[in-house]
Amino acid sequence: MSTTWLPRLLPLCRGSWAPLPRRASSQTAKSSATPTPAELWDIAVSVCVERHPRVTPPLAELPKTFLTCLRQQEIEQSLLNDHELAIQREARAKSAVDASLQKREAGLKTTLDLEDDWQKEMAQFPLPPRDPEARGTPHEPAPTLTRPVVLMVRHLRGATPVWTLPMAQRLAGETLRQTAERAVLDNVGSRLQVQILGLAPWAVYNNRYSKTMQGHCGKMGSKMFIYKAHYLEGQVEIQNEAIEDYQWALREELQGHLLSDERNALANILYDEEP
Template sequence: MLSKRAIDLIFKAQPWQPKLSQRLISVSINFDGKFGTNPKLDKHTTQSKTTSSPWKLCASVCLVRPPILEPLKNEIEMKYADLTEAKELAKSCLSDWEAEKIRQNLIIKEAEAGGDSNRVKIDFRETFQDIEDQNEIEHDEFLETFKEKEPDNEDLKRISRNPRESLLLITQQKLGNDVVWMLPTCEWDDGETLRESAERALSTDFGTDTKAEFTSQAPSGFYKYKFPKEAREETCTGAKLFIYNAYLLRCSGDLLLNLQPNADKVLDYAWITRNEMVKYLKPKYSKVIQEIML
């Protein structure tokens, strides 16, 4: 059997594995090629396998409905938009309509100035400028009578609420004796990736018709919390959430107008804005989500 000193000499050439060499010291190597293990090492290995973590590993989905309408511009954005539009107009080529309108205006000016009637020929009955002026009047009259219908922003289940803002899907679930608002979440199962667990969380809570596009294979955020005392198990005190970013596909909007949550797990659900998070989520939880929310 190799001595302890011999094994130390073997691993001196690999200083980057000091822990490995120390563990292999406890393994007795026989010259006949058979390996035996130290009972102390077996006991240590058995204990490390049977000892479970006090935290449950879970995957969550930060599902966002992107804005349906363009957000309103602030003063600086409006000035910049006007500037770029003016520059684009100055550098662009004239359309056929614009070229004809300029030609008509030149003919009218020359006729009003008393030009030669034989040379000045008015070959149009109505000028393009008159047509534009009439369209402008009709447009203004339409705006005076038109009233944009505001969506029902009070109904938190309507996916069309607050169309100029991003909305986040949250669920209300029972945790022990408490009722809490949280992202769609499920516990990680052995044999699946965290991404697959996140997809299962969404399908379990709202069915397989929920079409969502995940942004990556890796989680975008992390959050952990402790269970209420009445909900704690002997070997588990809390959960670690690995949060995945996802957004709602526009083509699936109709499917989610009337979500049918899993009644065995989800008590209620809501689509909320960034500013509404503080009303439903804990401050630290809300901060983590706001940092990664699309």
């Protein structure tokens, strides 16, 4: 076999031949897969426990006028109920003296007698007056308060106590919803009954640690997931030594206590107080 073509092919092979990339060592691959401290975050859950007012606030002038029109329209277009029909029957029977005397002798009550009895029964249950300015105490809102309040707790963190929502760090193998339930139990006790709304959190924000804390724990901060809950009944019973105090706060009182990131996350999930 002739090999005269080999000298002509070698220059072409030399020009196009490139070395294969070197395989990365196991140590290099391991270091690239390990996250740096700037990429590590804790996962925590806080619960916004909201207590709705028991008494509705007074209506403004425009809603009050609209409500009056609706009630008048309902009276004009609705059918008569049994009591109103009985009033008409008694009015027609007033001209018959014998019929009214028979009813009196038989001991039957007229519609006017029924209305008098209802008024007496209603007088035994006096309604509390509306008082939008009644605040009560920070630990117990006034029964006549017409505005919602949110539960805050004061944590002992270093030399300066911090006001936050009831919160807890997520444990391994725990869902966010389970962490939210534990946050309420650990922070304010089992006597406070709340209803956590949904399985997914309502808001999230980043809580960055201080430089000293980052160097101590090797993490940038914590991802704070906020759940929303409604107050049902019961009282707050603090059993956690890290909690110094608690307060049911109005919306404007949150501004002076909570951190700005936490307030911004709560802005869209709080009870709408607009009339």
